[in-house]
Amino acid sequence: MKTVMSNKWTIALYVWPALLLIGCLIYIPLIMTGYYGMLEWNGFGPREFIGLENYSRLMQDSMFWKSAYHSFLLGLFSTASLLLYLAVSLILASKIKGAELFRKIYLIPMLLSSVAIAQLWSKIFDPSNGMINRLLISLGVENPPLWLSDPNIVLFAIFIPIIWQYAGFYIIIYAAALKNVPEEVVEAARIDGATPLQIALRVKLPLISSVFKVTIVLALVGSLKYFDLIYVMTGGGPNRASEVMASYMYGEAFTKYNFGYGSAIGFALLVICLIVTWLIRKLTTSKDDYQY
Amino acid sequence: MSEFAAKKQSDLGKEMSKSGRSVGSRLGTGLLYLILSILAVFQIYPLFWLFLFSLKTNQEVFSASPFSFPQDPQWGNYAKAWTQGHINLYFWNSVWYTVAAVVLTILFASFVTFAITRMYWKLNRLVLGLFMIGLMIPLHSTLIPLFSFFKNIGLIDNPLSIILSYTAFNLPLTIMILLGFYQTIPREIEEAAVIDGCSVHRIFFRIALPLTTPVIATTAIINMIYNWNEFVFVNTFINSDRWKTLTVGVNSFVGQYLTDWGAIGATLMISIIPILIAFIILSNRIVEGMAAGSVKG
Numbered sequence: 001m002k003t004v005m006s007n008k009w010t011i012a013l014y015v016w017p018a019l020l021l022i023g024c025l026i027y028i029p030l031i032m033t034g035y036y037g038m039l040e041w042n043g044f045g046p047r048e049f050i051g052l053e054n055y056s057r058l059m060q061d062s063m064f065w066k067s068a069y070h071s072f073l074l075g076l077f078s079t080a081s082l083l084l085y086l087a088v089s090l091i092l093a094s095k096i097k098g099a100e101l102f103r104k105i106y107l108i109p110m111l112l113s114s115v116a117i118a119q120l121w122s123k124i125f126d127p128s129n130g131m132i133n134r135l136l137i138s139l140g141v142e143n144p145p146l147w148l149s150d151p152n153i154v155l156f157a158i159f160i161p162i163i164w165q166y167a168g169f170y171i172i173i174y175a176a177a178l179k180n181v182p183e184e185v186v187e188a189a190r191i192d193g194a195t196p197l198q199i200a201l202r203v204k205l206p207l208i209s210s211v212f213k214v215t216i217v218l219a220l221v222g223s224l225k226y227f228d229l230i231y232v233m234t235g236g237g238p239n240r241a242s243e244v245m246a247s248y249m250y251g252e253a254f255t256k257y258n259f260g261y262g263s264a265i266g267f268a269l270l271v272i273c274l275i276v277t278w279l280i281r282k283l284t285t286s287k288d289d290y291q292y
Numbered sequence: 293m294s295e296f297a298a299k300k301q302s303d304l305g306k307e308m309s310k311s312g313r314s315v316g317s318r319l320g321t322g323l324l325y326l327i328l329s330i331l332a333v334f335q336i337y338p339l340f341w342l343f344l345f346s347l348k349t350n351q352e353v354f355s356a357s358p359f360s361f362p363q364d365p366q367w368g369n370y371a372k373a374w375t376q377g378h379i380n381l382y383f384w385n386s387v388w389y390t391v392a393a394v395v396l397t398i399l400f401a402s403f404v405t406f407a408i409t410r411m412y413w414k415l416n417r418l419v420l421g422l423f424m425i426g427l428m429i430p431l432h433s434t435l436i437p438l439f440s441f442f443k444n445i446g447l448i449d450n451p452l453s454i455i456l457s458y459t460a461f462n463l464p465l466t467i468m469i470l471l472g473f474y475q476t477i478p479r480e481i482e483e484a485a486v487i488d489g490c491s492v493h494r495i496f497f498r499i500a501l502p503l504t505t506p507v508i509a510t511t512a513i514i515n516m517i518y519n520w521n522e523f524v525f526v527n528t529f530i531n532s533d534r535w536k537t538l539t540v541g542v543n544s545f546v547g548q549y550l551t552d553w554g555a556i557g558a559t560l561m562i563s564i565i566p567i568l569i570a571f572i573i574l575s576n577r578i579v580e581g582m583a584a585g586s587v588k589g
Contacts, residue, residue, distance in 0.1 A: 004492060011411055013403075014403035018423075029433075031438055033436060036440075043440065099344075104333055111517055116539075120338060129354055129358070131338070164334070172583050173583060224430070232543060255436070262436055266433040270430060270433040274428065
């Protein structure tokens with residue numbers, strides 16, 4: 001048995017193709033991002049090694065910090081909206097008829113591409129012909145907001161399709177967790193006279209807290225990586241009011257051809273994502289939690 | 293549907309007569325349903341609105357109420373969208389990139405998961421760790437070096453760069469989902485096969501793959517959705533219309549036709565319809581896969 005199942009050649013044959021792929025397309029590029037960040041390079045011409053100049057420039061680049069601030073703001077909104085999804089999930093778990101159907105309906109937007117969502121919501125937000133402003137005008141609102149064209153509210157406007165897209169996803173995760181709450185525990189609480197609200201908040205909620213912590217990481221780190229929707233909807237505008245880290249990196253590299261500086265931003269994005277992941281896990285994990 | 297509604301009503305009736313609940317708690321339940329229904333409308337209505345304006349003329353979009361039904365449905369918008377602007381070409385590109393990447397991903401991921409869970413070697417934990425760390429990597433941090441790597445080996449504007457990238461970035465998630473399933477397969481099955489003189493390859497192709505078909509189906513669907521919707525790689529690595537996918541093609545097409553709402557709506561609908569059909573047929577598996585793949589942000 002062991003001799004057959006520990007044949008080195010077979011193992012190599014099975015493992016190498018995948019290992020080669022993630023090595024060449026994920027790990028080597030990650031290291032190269034850090035290195036390219038030390039170059040003055042337009043992506044085509046000669047490369048000039050300039051040490052840590054790009055990184056020190058990045059530290060003083062107010063545009064980078066602004067984009068990081070926007071990313072964190074979106075992360076904060078996303079994390080706060082988890083409470084809404086959690087509330088809906090708890091309602092759905094309390095013997096609601098058709099809960100399965102509700103969950104599936106909520107999930108539909110999650111299956112669409114961010115590009116389609118961005119295009120659709122640009123139309124919904126259209127100042128003169130969009131769904132929202134037409135409704136507001138017919139309700140008698142005189143000067144409805146310009147939504148994506150108003151630098152003061154553009155981030156909040158972008159956040160609406162983000163909720164629309166991800167609500168079903170988190171509700172599905174919470175549903176899977178709530179399904180694992182033992183029926184006997186809920187039954188015992190009911191016999192002791194607990195109201196449905198008490199059962200939801202005092203019995204079910206504590207039992208899924210570890211999953212809730214995982215979703216905090218997902219929401220926060222996912223927001224730091226946000227790109228497609230914003231790139232298509234606003235391109236980071238108006239007047240860079242919706243620029244996030246990934247869109248700033250993309251613009252520097254593929255519009256302005258500052259490959260060196262763009263790489264430095266990309267590397268900073270990586271470091272920030274890893275630090276935030278580590279930090280949240282550290283802050284929220286207790287030793288009895290289930291580890292993902 | 294009517295059967296379902298009738299069943300629901302009779303259930304409801306039974307429950308009410310049985311428990312004789314107070315007016316207050318019934319009101320409370322009604323309120324909960326109202327909240328859930330409002331949320332459902334919020335999730336569905338934008339898509340319905342898209343469908344409505346995809347069938348309107350510009351004049352109707354600009355003058356009639358946005359909530360009205362199209363007076364004379366312009367199915368021609370769809371024909372126009374499909375033939376103009378290469379949408380049919382993009383559509384088929386999307387189909388074959390998606391399928392090729394899904395097949396490669398599942399084959400490679402199954403190889404790795406089989407080797408890690410069923411075979412005996414020293415570095416298996418380390419290799420597994422390398423794949424699992426891949427789940428946390430933001431792909432934007434790899435984009436610039438990937439671009440210059442593909443440029444150096446002549447794969448810019450070549451579908452291979454897309455298919456390989458999809459495969460590499462979906463491997464970690466696919467392996468993670470497969471892993472849980474492989475660990476539940478009893479070892480006796482392959483022990484018996486080895487005693488019967490079965491080779492490792494035969495065990496993999498004739499026993500492991502067929503046994504894991506349910507989880508392969510789940511990962512395949514999740515992979516398909518991610519690949520079908522992917523934007524950044526194609527937008528960065530592909531320049532010519534010939535090799536664009538639907539997601540990127542739709543984006544540039546919509547950019548060109550800023551003012552033709554009907555054509556834009558129809559184009560977006562065409563890009564969404566395959567996903568909606570898949571959802572109607574496979575919703576249970578999709579829900580399952582989304583829950584299993586929740587680590588991917």
